Amino acid sequence: MERPHVLILGGTGEARRLGERLDADGRLRVTLSLAGRTAAPLPQAGTVRSGGFGGAEGLAAFLRAEGVHVLVDATHPFAARISENAASAAREAGVKLVALERPPWQPVEGDRWIEAKSVSQAASLLGERSKKVFLAIGRQELFPFVALPQHVYLVRSVDPVSADVLPGAKFVLERGPFDEAAERLLMEEHTIETVMAKNSGGAATYAKIAAARALKLPVVMVARPGGPRADAAETVDEAFSRVLHEAGLPPEKRGE
């Protein structure tokens, strides 16, 4: 009998781990979709496809053509467009949708967070006085900082950024997970005064927040677009169970 087909919209560690678990379970056919932004993505389980679908309509057409039973939105909490497309495509194609989203970080004692609603607003909160700023927000949203050349920027990203994008900035290429001691060292070496972060949640990139706390540095924390999702599974385990349920499969394989 043909196995139910699950399509995971990925680009996160959680999507990769969910794909691995479902693929190892063996009862579903797993396809993992990447946007194609990262030049050398980590290996993923199942069949991997890369690149946009052509909006919600394109995604709905893909779901129908590929006989997808369950769609998993395990994209990054800041990837708002693909999540909207996933919701409307699943509705249109009559496919079950499971969302997987890690909860946002919450400030703890000793944190000096300055909350911002967007990267643009976060940039405007840096103020007039020249500061050394660690931009740990990826490489796609550097534009607001171009208009603020009084600051000295350290930009970290997985893939290289053309120096023209943010003239005068220093760049480090590194992929998480990150370690707190190494983050402290990086901030100390570059005499960082402010950290700019997106509230991504999860353990892989939390080290910079802990390091900033230890060094008593302020963190300009950008909130998620649209806020946290109430309907989402928060862990890979929970999403795994929900996918099996939506695919009409029992939680454990028979005979185990």
Ligand code: NAP
């Ligand atoms: P976005 O603005 O929500 O999506 C823009 C377009 O990229 C979508 O409309 C879609 O194109 C395509 N796309 C996005 N994710 C896709 C996927 N998993 N498979 C196929 N197509 C996809 O997304 P973004 O913020 O640019 O992020 C792009 C990818 O990087 C996402 O997969 C996300 O999980 C990952 N990521 C994002 C961030 C972040 O901070 N935004 C951080 C880490 C990882 P079509 O409309 O043509 O289908």
